[in-house]
Amino acid sequence: MKPLLALAARSAWHRRGTLALVSLSIALATLLLLSLERLRQDVRTSFVQSVSGTDLIVGARASPVQLMLYAVFRIGGATSNLRMDSLRAVASHRAVAWMVPLSLGDSHRGYPVLGTTPEYFERFRYGQAKPLVLAQGQRFAGTLDGLYEAVIGAEVAAGLGYGLGQRIVLSHGGGGLPGAEHADKPFSVVGVLARTGTPVDRTVHVSLQAIEAIHLDWVGGAPMPGLRIAPEQARKFDLEPKQVTAALIGLKSRVAVFAVQRHVNSFEGEPLMAVLPGVALDELWQLVGLGERALLAMSVLVAVVSLAGLVATVLAGLGERRRELAVLRAVGAGPRHVLALLALEGTLVTLLGALLGAAAAALAVVAAAPWVQATLGITLGGGAPTAVQWALWAAVVAAGILASLVPGWRAYRLSLADGLSPRS
Amino acid sequence: MGAATMAEPLPATHCRDPSCAVESLAAAPAGQPRDAAALSTMLELRGLRFSWPGAAAPTLAIDELTLAAGRTVFLHGPSGCGKSTLLGLLAGVLLPSSGQVALLGRSWAGLRASRRDAFRADHVGYIFQQFNLLPYLSVLDNVRLPCRFSRRRAQRATARGEEGGAERLLERVGLPASLWARPAAQLSVGQQQRVAAARALIGAPELVIADEPTSALDADRRDAFMDLLLGECAAAGSTLIFVSHDQRLAARFSQQLSLPAINRAAVAAGAA
Numbered sequence: 001m002k003p004l005l006a007l008a009a010r011s012a013w014h015r016r017g018t019l020a021l022v023s024l025s026i027a028l029a030t031l032l033l034l035s036l037e038r039l040r041q042d043v044r045t046s047f048v049q050s051v052s053g054t055d056l057i058v059g060a061r062a063s064p065v066q067l068m069l070y071a072v073f074r075i076g077g078a079t080s081n082l083r084m085d086s087l088r089a090v091a092s093h094r095a096v097a098w099m100v101p102l103s104l105g106d107s108h109r110g111y112p113v114l115g116t117t118p119e120y121f122e123r124f125r126y127g128q129a130k131p132l133v134l135a136q137g138q139r140f141a142g143t144l145d146g147l148y149e150a151v152i153g154a155e156v157a158a159g160l161g162y163g164l165g166q167r168i169v170l171s172h173g174g175g176g177l178p179g180a181e182h183a184d185k186p187f188s189v190v191g192v193l194a195r196t197g198t199p200v201d202r203t204v205h206v207s208l209q210a211i212e213a214i215h216l217d218w219v220g221g222a223p224m225p226g227l228r229i230a231p232e233q234a235r236k237f238d239l240e241p242k243q244v245t246a247a248l249i250g251l252k253s254r255v256a257v258f259a260v261q262r263h264v265n266s267f268e269g270e271p272l273m274a275v276l277p278g279v280a281l282d283e284l285w286q287l288v289g290l291g292e293r294a295l296l297a298m299s300v301l302v303a304v305v306s307l308a309g310l311v312a313t314v315l316a317g318l319g320e321r322r323r324e325l326a327v328l329r330a331v332g333a334g335p336r337h338v339l340a341l342l343a344l345e346g347t348l349v350t351l352l353g354a355l356l357g358a359a360a361a362a363l364a365v366v367a368a369a370p371w372v373q374a375t376l377g378i379t380l381g382g383g384a385p386t387a388v389q390w391a392l393w394a395a396v397v398a399a400g401i402l403a404s405l406v407p408g409w410r411a412y413r414l415s416l417a418d419g420l421s422p423r424s
Numbered sequence: 425m426g427a428a429t430m431a432e433p434l435p436a437t438h439c440r441d442p443s444c445a446v447e448s449l450a451a452a453p454a455g456q457p458r459d460a461a462a463l464s465t466m467l468e469l470r471g472l473r474f475s476w477p478g479a480a481a482p483t484l485a486i487d488e489l490t491l492a493a494g495r496t497v498f499l500h501g502p503s504g505c506g507k508s509t510l511l512g513l514l515a516g517v518l519l520p521s522s523g524q525v526a527l528l529g530r531s532w533a534g535l536r537a538s539r540r541d542a543f544r545a546d547h548v549g550y551i552f553q554q555f556n557l558l559p560y561l562s563v564l565d566n567v568r569l570p571c572r573f574s575r576r577r578a579q580r581a582t583a584r585g586e587e588g589g590a591e592r593l594l595e596r597v598g599l600p601a602s603l604w605a606r607p608a609a610q611l612s613v614g615q616q617q618r619v620a621a622a623r624a625l626i627g628a629p630e631l632v633i634a635d636e637p638t639s640a641l642d643a644d645r646r647d648a649f650m651d652l653l654l655g656e657c658a659a660a661g662s663t664l665i666f667v668s669h670d671q672r673l674a675a676r677f678s679q680q681l682s683l684p685a686i687n688r689a690a691v692a693a694g695a696a
Contacts, residue, residue, distance in 0.1 A: 003572035007561075014560030323555045329517055330552070331623070332545020332573035334538055419517040420550070420635075421508045 008344035025306035030357025053125030061271035068280035095256035115211035137191035154195035322422035346404025471523030485689035501683035545574035549624030556620035557608035577627025628660035
C-alpha cells in the first residue's frame with residue numbers, strides 16, 4: 001500500500017483544483033459538527049458551573065426552567081414577584097440555613113442589575129463550591145449611607161472599561177427606552193468581582209434597598225408625573241423591600257431538601273415554588289436536547305452532502321482516467337491496487353478536510369470566546385477536544401473512507417473490464 | 425495450419441508434454457530459471473481459445489505458438505484481428521477461455537489474480553500506442569513506476585547501477601536531463617513514447633510488449649524510436665513483441681508473425 005499512498009497523493013495533487021473544493025466542503029462540515037459539539041458541551045458546563053451550594057431556588061409559581069433561567073442565568077423575566085414576608089415565612093423552616101433574596105428587572109447598558117443583600121457575596125457559590133472574590137474594592141455596605149453603591153462583575157468592568165468610583169445610571173427594565181432611566185439616582189462602583197465564567201460576570205449588584213429607592217417615584221414602570229424624590233430624600237423613606245423576584249435558599253442538611261421543597265410548594269399565603277437547581281437543569285436539557293438534536297441532524301446532513309460531493313467528483317473524473325488505469329494495470333497494478341488508489345485518494349481528501357475543519361473549529365473557539373463570554377456569559381473552553389468531538393471527527397473520516405470505496409469499487413470494475421484497452 | 429508460424433525453428437529441447445509444463449510450474453518459484461530448456465522458451469501458447477463475453481464466436485483460436493527468449497518478434501495483421509486481445513492474453517491481463525498461455529514456463533491461468541499482477545510487474549514491460557504516462561508524475565517517476573510494483577525490477581534497476589537506472593535509461597533514449605523533473609504531460613508525443621520505452625525497459629524485464637508504439641510518430645522519429653527500442657531490448661536481453669501495421673519495419677525483427685495466419689478463428693470467420 002505504501003507505494004500507492006504516494007501515487008494517490010500525487011494524483012490528488014494533480015486534481016487539486018476540484019478536490020480542494022471538496023476538501024473545503026468537508027472542512028466546513030467538520031467545523032460545523034465540532035464547534036456545535038464544543039458549544040453544546042460548554043453551554044452545559046457553563047450552566048452547571050453557574051450555581052452551586054444553593055439547595056433550592058424559590059420564586060412565584062411558574063415553570064421551574066423559567067425560574068432557573070431568570071434567577072441564575074438572567075435570561076427572560078419573572079411573570080410575577082413574591083412577597084418578602086412570604087419568603088421570611090418559608091425561610092423560618094428549621095432546616096433552612098440561609099436565604100438570599102434576589103430582585104431583578106433593571107439593567108445597565110444591557111447588563112442585568114441584581115438587587116440583593118450583602119450576604120449574597122458570602123452565600124453564592126459557583127463551579128466546585130467556589131466563593132465570589134473581589135478583584136478590587138469591597139462589597140456594597142447595604143446600609144443607608146452606602147445606598148447608592150454597586151459591585152460589578154468582571155465582564156461589566158472589562159466590557160465598559162469601568163473601575164472603582166465609576167458613576168453609573170441604571171435603566172428601568174431592559175433599557176433602551178428613552179426616559180426610562182433612573183438618572184436622578186446615580187450609583188458609584190465600590191467593588192469589582194474577579195472573573196467567574198458565570199452570569200455573575202455580567203451582573204451589576206446593588207442592595208435591595210437601592211432598588212426600592214430608585215423606584216420610589218415610579219409607578220407601573222414609568223416615573224410618576226410631578227413627583228420627584230431626590231436621592232438624599234429617599235433615605236428617609238421605608239426602603240425595606242416588600243417584594244422580590246426570587247430567592248436562593250441553603251439548607252443545614254441536604255437531607256431536608258424535599259421536605260423544604262414541599263413546605264414551600266404548599267405555602268398558603270401565595271403560590272410559591274421551590275426548585276432544585278440540578279433538577280431544573282435536567283428539565284432544561286430535555287428542552288434544549290430537542291434543538292440540539294435538530295442542529296446535530298442538520299450538521300450530519302451537511303457532512304453527508306459534502307461526502308456525496310466527494311464521491312461525485314471522483315466518480316466524474318474516473319471516465320477520463322481509464323487510460324491511466326490501463327497504464328497502471330500494464331506496470332503490474334492489480335484491480336485491487338486500482339481500488340486502493342482511488343479509495344486512498346478520497347481518504348486523503350477527507351482527511352485533509354477533516355483536519356482543516358478541526359483546526360478551523362479550534363480557531364473559531366479561540367476567536368469567538370471573548371464575544372460569547374461578553375454577550376452570553378458562557379466560557380468556551382479552548383482545551384483539548386472532548387471524547388464526543390473525537391468521535392464525531394472519527395465518524396467524518398470513517399464515513400469519508402467508506403464513501404471513497406464507491407469510486408474505488410467503480411474503478412475496480414472498470415479496470416477488470418478494460419484490461420489494457422479502455423473502451424472510452 | 426495450427427503450428428506456430430516461425431521464422432526460425434524451435435529449440436530442439438522444447439518440452440511438448442503437458443505434464444512437463446506442470447512439473448516445471450511446481451518445481452521452482454516464479455521468475456526463477458528452471459533449466460536450460462525452459463530458459464530459452466519465453467512464451468508458449470497451447471490450445472488457446474478466447475471469446476469476449478457475449479460474443480458468439482471466439483476472437484482468437486491459436487493451437488500452438490512458442491516464442492524463444494531473446495527474439496524480436498514483429499506481430500502484424502489488419503485492424504480488429506485481435507492483436508490487442510492477444511497482447512492482453514500474453515501480458516496476463518486477460519485469461520483464455522480455454523487452453524493456456526505460459527510466460528517463462530508459468531501458465532497465467534495457474535496463478536492467483538494478485539500473483540498474476542505481481543508476475544506481470546516482475547517480467548513484462550508494456551508500451552501503449554499513446555497516452556503511456558501518468559500525467560501527475562514526473563518523467564523520472566513515470567520511468568520508475570514498475571519499480572513501485574515489483575521489488576525484483578527495482579532491485580535489478582539498482583543492481584545494474586548506472587546501466588539499469590532510470591536516469592541512465594532516459595539518457596540512452598535521448599531525453600535531456602532538463603526534462604526529467606517535468607510533469608509527463610508537458611512532453612511531446614515523441615518524447616512521451618521514449619519515456620514509455622524507458623519505463624518498459626527498467627529493471628530489464630524478460631518480455632517487452634509494444635502495441636503500435638510508433639503509430640503516432642513521424643518517419644524520422646519512428647526510425648529513431650525503433651533504433652533505441654531494439655538497441656535497448658538487446659542490451660537488456662529482453663524479448664520484444666512488437667505490434668504494427670507498418671510492414672516497412674518488419675525487416676528489422678528477427679521473427680515475423682502474422683496473426684491472421686496463426687489465428688484459426690480468423691480463418692473460420694473468413695471462410696464463412
